[in-house]
Amino acid sequence: MGFSNFKLNKQLLTAIAEAGYNLPTAIQIKAIPLIQSGHDVIGIAQTGTGKTAAYLLPLLKKLNYAQGKSPRALILAPTRELVIQIEENARTLSAYTDLRMAGIFGGKGIRQQIDLVKTGIDLLIATPGRFWDVYKSGELITKELKTMVLDEADRMMDMGFAPQLRRIFEVVPAKRQNLLFSATMPEKVNAFCNEFLVFPFKAEVTPESTPAENVVQKKLSVPNFKTKLNLLLNLLENENYSRLLIFVKTKQSANNIYKFLLRKKIGEVKVIHSNKDQNFRLNAINQFSNGELRVLVATDVAARGIDVAEISHVINFDVPVQYEDYVHRIGRTGRASAKGDAITFVSPADEYHIRKIEKLIKAKIPLLNLPSDIKVEMTPFEEQQVMNREIDKQKKSEDPTFRGAFHLKLKRKRK
Numbered sequence: 001m002g003f004s005n006f007k008l009n010k011q012l013l014t015a016i017a018e019a020g021y022n023l024p025t026a027i028q029i030k031a032i033p034l035i036q037s038g039h040d041v042i043g044i045a046q047t048g049t050g051k052t053a054a055y056l057l058p059l060l061k062k063l064n065y066a067q068g069k070s071p072r073a074l075i076l077a078p079t080r081e082l083v084i085q086i087e088e089n090a091r092t093l094s095a096y097t098d099l100r101m102a103g104i105f106g107g108k109g110i111r112q113q114i115d116l117v118k119t120g121i122d123l124l125i126a127t128p129g130r131f132w133d134v135y136k137s138g139e140l141i142t143k144e145l146k147t148m149v150l151d152e153a154d155r156m157m158d159m160g161f162a163p164q165l166r167r168i169f170e171v172v173p174a175k176r177q178n179l180l181f182s183a184t185m186p187e188k189v190n191a192f193c194n195e196f197l198v199f200p201f202k203a204e205v206t207p208e209s210t211p212a213e214n215v216v217q218k219k220l221s222v223p224n225f226k227t228k229l230n231l232l233l234n235l236l237e238n239e240n241y242s243r244l245l246i247f248v249k250t251k252q253s254a255n256n257i258y259k260f261l262l263r264k265k266i267g268e269v270k271v272i273h274s275n276k277d278q279n280f281r282l283n284a285i286n287q288f289s290n291g292e293l294r295v296l297v298a299t300d301v302a303a304r305g306i307d308v309a310e311i312s313h314v315i316n317f318d319v320p321v322q323y324e325d326y327v328h329r330i331g332r333t334g335r336a337s338a339k340g341d342a343i344t345f346v347s348p349a350d351e352y353h354i355r356k357i358e359k360l361i362k363a364k365i366p367l368l369n370l371p372s373d374i375k376v377e378m379t380p381f382e383e384q385q386v387m388n389r390e391i392d393k394q395k396k397s398e399d400p401t402f403r404g405a406f407h408l409k410l411k412r413k414r415k
Contacts (some may be wrong), residue, residue, distance in 0.1 A: 025053075029089070042201070048332075070142070074128070082151065086151065102125070104116070104130045105279065129164060165196075178198065180197060187310065188255050204361070212287070214335075214338060220368050222346065223348065244296070255318065285308075300322070313341045315342075319354050349386075
């Protein structure tokens with residue numbers, strides 16, 4: 001089946017061909033006809049399988065040409081990186097039309113964005129917070145909106161956007177087409193769909209929370225932070241690790257790993273997290289995309305906004321505690337038809353979380369042995385205490401009567 005089967009106009013088909021898209025993906029085959037028929041649609045597919053084009057193509061066809069001054073379609077996304085990525089894709093696919101569009105998000109001057117909206121646009125792409133800021137200025141008229149898209153809805157719920165979204169729903173026309181797309185569909189998103197969508201059709205090409213088939217998953221048991229650093233350095237000595245995205249839990253860990261890699265001179269490396277300003281983050285992602293950086297260290301702020309075709313490896317230096325994030329992290333590699341590897345470092349305190357992730361993805365991640373030449377460091381007392389407290393907390397969540405390692409030790413002593 002080719003894109004011409006969707007009865008897209010000539011301008012879109014020309015742009016699709018120039019972008020190098022030969023055949024539609026499974027999610028596009030399922031979702032596009034439903035959207036074109038005017039249904040509300042829930043689209044669920046693995047990251048990197050063409051979800052963005054699945055809603056952009058029928059949306060751009062529906063908009064057709066520049067008309068009026070107020071936006072006729074709205075796409076909401078959780079992060080500025082994702083807004084930028086969607087806008088770039090929309091501009092690529094609409095290259096032979098006169099459609100006007102704008103991406104707005106926090107971290108940039110609002111006055112310029114208000115002026116952009118005032119000039120007249122057909123498609124608005126925004127983070128929920130910045131949409132509301134611009135709407136409050138009185139310059140954003142919503143009465144012409146006919147279509148609303150929520151992209152990465154699960155991430156929006158994780159980031160606490162539900163109240164903002166409900167507020168936005170109150171100021172847009174009630175009669176509209178609603179589209180919701182995501183790689184995962186946790187219960188809180190499912191519940192949210194009941195108030196957002198009207199008799200939706202589901203376009204699902206993989207079970208919910210299923211990692212991309214092109215990604216080879218592996219895990220290694222690593223006792224502590226310093227041993228993780230030794231393992232990371234060992235992996236980076238392999239030339240096949242040509243472009244790595246390293247995910248960590250905290251900004252402090254990200255900075256520490258970045259400094260460590262700089263000292264070891266393993267090639268160009270940068271770090272991005274919420275303390276880095278917008279321009280720095282965008283420049284780092286562009287350099288990574290262009291092949292100027294070998295390694296990018298990131299917190300989950302970047303997990304949904306990086307669309308780079310040739311990431312050879314994703315390394316989970318820390319196991320994510322938001323379990324759906326695992327799917328999104330590893331989905332940064334193995335995009336489209338490319339192959340990729342995802343390697344997760346599992347500390348004793350992470351064993352609980354990796355079991356939960358395996359339950360979520362309905363698969364056992366193969367366990368590899370640590371390479372024999374890796375120096376296994378002694379775990380510092382403070383780090384061990386932190387892990388012990390975390391393990392106690394996990395056991396207590398499973399068994400409320402559990403009283404902790406200290407009480408078990410005391411009980412043994414008394415015996």
